[in-house]
Amino acid sequence: MKLTRTADLWWKNAVVYCLDVETFHDSDGDGHGDFRGLIDKIDHLHRLGVTCLWLMPFFPTPDRDDGYDITDFYNVDPRLGTLGDFAEFVRTARDRGMRVIADLVVNHTSDQHPWFQAARDPGSPFHDWYVWADKPPADAHEGVVFPDKETSLWTYDRKAKQYYLHRFYRHQPDLNVANPRVRDEIARVMGFWMELGLSGFRVDAVPFLLEAPVEALPDPHDYLADLRAFLSRRNGEAILLGEVNLPYTEAMAFFGGSDGVGDELHMCFDFIGMQQMYLSLARQDASPLTHALKERPEPPRDCHWATFVRNHDELTLDKLTEPERQEVFAAFGPDEDMQLYGRGLRRRLPSMLEGDLGRIKMVYSLLFSLPGTPVLFYGEEVGMTEDLSLEGRLAVRTPMWWDSVDEQRRDGDSLLGWTRLLVERYRECPELAWGEFSTIDTAEPSVFAHRCEIDGGVVVAVHNFADREVSVEVPKVDGVLTDLLVDGTVAPGKDGTAVVELGPYGCRWFRQVRR
Numbered sequence: 001m002k003l004t005r006t007a008d009l010w011w012k013n014a015v016v017y018c019l020d021v022e023t024f025h026d027s028d029g030d031g032h033g034d035f036r037g038l039i040d041k042i043d044h045l046h047r048l049g050v051t052c053l054w055l056m057p058f059f060p061t062p063d064r065d066d067g068y069d070i071t072d073f074y075n076v077d078p079r080l081g082t083l084g085d086f087a088e089f090v091r092t093a094r095d096r097g098m099r100v101i102a103d104l105v106v107n108h109t110s111d112q113h114p115w116f117q118a119a120r121d122p123g124s125p126f127h128d129w130y131v132w133a134d135k136p137p138a139d140a141h142e143g144v145v146f147p148d149k150e151t152s153l154w155t156y157d158r159k160a161k162q163y164y165l166h167r168f169y170r171h172q173p174d175l176n177v178a179n180p181r182v183r184d185e186i187a188r189v190m191g192f193w194m195e196l197g198l199s200g201f202r203v204d205a206v207p208f209l210l211e212a213p214v215e216a217l218p219d220p221h222d223y224l225a226d227l228r229a230f231l232s233r234r235n236g237e238a239i240l241l242g243e244v245n246l247p248y249t250e251a252m253a254f255f256g257g258s259d260g261v262g263d264e265l266h267m268c269f270d271f272i273g274m275q276q277m278y279l280s281l282a283r284q285d286a287s288p289l290t291h292a293l294k295e296r297p298e299p300p301r302d303c304h305w306a307t308f309v310r311n312h313d314e315l316t317l318d319k320l321t322e323p324e325r326q327e328v329f330a331a332f333g334p335d336e337d338m339q340l341y342g343r344g345l346r347r348r349l350p351s352m353l354e355g356d357l358g359r360i361k362m363v364y365s366l367l368f369s370l371p372g373t374p375v376l377f378y379g380e381e382v383g384m385t386e387d388l389s390l391e392g393r394l395a396v397r398t399p400m401w402w403d404s405v406d407e408q409r410r411d412g413d414s415l416l417g418w419t420r421l422l423v424e425r426y427r428e429c430p431e432l433a434w435g436e437f438s439t440i441d442t443a444e445p446s447v448f449a450h451r452c453e454i455d456g457g458v459v460v461a462v463h464n465f466a467d468r469e470v471s472v473e474v475p476k477v478d479g480v481l482t483d484l485l486v487d488g489t490v491a492p493g494k495d496g497t498a499v500v501e502l503g504p505y506g507c508r509w510f511r512q513v514r515r
Contacts, residue, residue, distance in 0.1 A: 106189065119160070152164075202243065241306060272319055
């Protein structure tokens with residue numbers, strides 16, 4: 001692989017780390033994390049090998065939805081610092097080789113946002129910045145995202161004497177992206193933060209963003225392509241990472257481009273692969289994950305999937321069948337309090353796997369070896385668990401475990417040490433990010449095995465989902481398999497088949513070295 005190509009498309013082999021400034025590090029003891037605290041701890045992320053920081057919302061907010069209800073897109077919440085603190089943080093991150101992206105939450109605003117307060121007057125120029133109706137449609141009760149809090153997508157406003165649309169909570173009215181002035185304002189918001197050093201955005205709830213009334217927006221994907229074009233004009237290296245929780249065939253449309261070159265999102269999260277991975281973990285059978293990745297379409301050129309173990313929301317299982325979902329619930333969240341909205345889990349991986357460090361390490365080995373860009377949620381590197389006493393999604397958004405970081409830094413066998421090793425090996429293996437991916441059929445149903453190869457380089461990875469020792473055959477080995485995670489080699493027989501031994505929940509990465 002040419003280094004110039006991998007540098008131009010930096011995000012294809014990035015290590016993305018998602019964090020909430022409010023819960024990461026409190027620099028002054030006021031009970032809130034802040035940008036100064038994040039700067040204080042940035043060397044931890046540098047040592048870990050992170051190359052891209054993804055910030056959850058840090059904008060002014062009434063904080064009724066953990067910052068996703070925004071009242072000002074052009075500022076920093078005073079609890080977290082100032083624009084000066086933000087600029088200093090971005091400069092410090094860049095100094096350590098880390099780019100920064102942030103949540104772009106423009107599907108809706110807070111109902112306290114000045115735009116919405118003005119829009120409640122039907123004569124205001126801001127009125128059509130939101131979506132209004134004299135009466136809700138017949139299907140107003142369908143598609144509610146938070147069924148524990150809302151029963152309709154439409155709420156009546158007494159001042160406006162109309163109903164407004166809200167895909168999420170009623171205190172988060174939807175913006176009307178069919179309005180060209182709204183589209184211009186969204187681009188202005190993006191341009192503002194790029195001028196302050198951002199290298200792109202994680203776009204929140206992309207399908208909902210494009211579901212505005214289409215009278216003035218005939219093809220919503222044209223709008224997404226316009227956002228991509230604007231982004232690229234302002235900063236050619238900047239990216240759009242999209243939250244698109246749809247089946248593969250539908251998610252592909254959000255990459256854009258009918259000529260094999262994507263012109264919309266640079267990356268989409270692989271929600272399907274993630275959910276099938278948990279089904280495989282529950283069954284101790286790699287078949288669901290193997291099948292999903294065989295079916296996963298190849299993105300357009302210069303686009304990529306983003307892989308993850310869990311994100312900052314509930315661990316959604318909504319694309320599994322009901323019986324499959326119940327299997328995962330039974331294995332990893334049998335108590336009703338561990339579940340959320342009937343579709344997901346509000347737990348972190350170490351709790352779900354009952355603290356089994358070997359099994360936990362296997363899952364993160366899988367994450368970094370799968371084709372796609374790995375995304376970590378803060379605290380995963382030290383095995384953070386959830387706090388079920390907190391409401392809803394807040395259970396997994398608790399303060400960072402800095403005591404664990406200090407303890408594990410001195411323990412080479414810790415999860416932190418393992419994560420550092422995986423990051424290092426992943427960055428040393430361009431085959432994983434750029435190579436042609438293929439699954440390897442083995443006779444052992446508990447083993448997921450795959451091969452990535454490009455420009456003569458070949459990396460093979462094998463992962464055992466079962467709690468027992470297994471022996472698997474890896475065919476078509478042209479040379480010796482050199483272990484990348486521990487010392488050792490495996491030589492094939494005369495027929496080119498190598499026999500690989502795996503312990504319970506074992507994992508091994510190999511580079512094929514020709515004789």
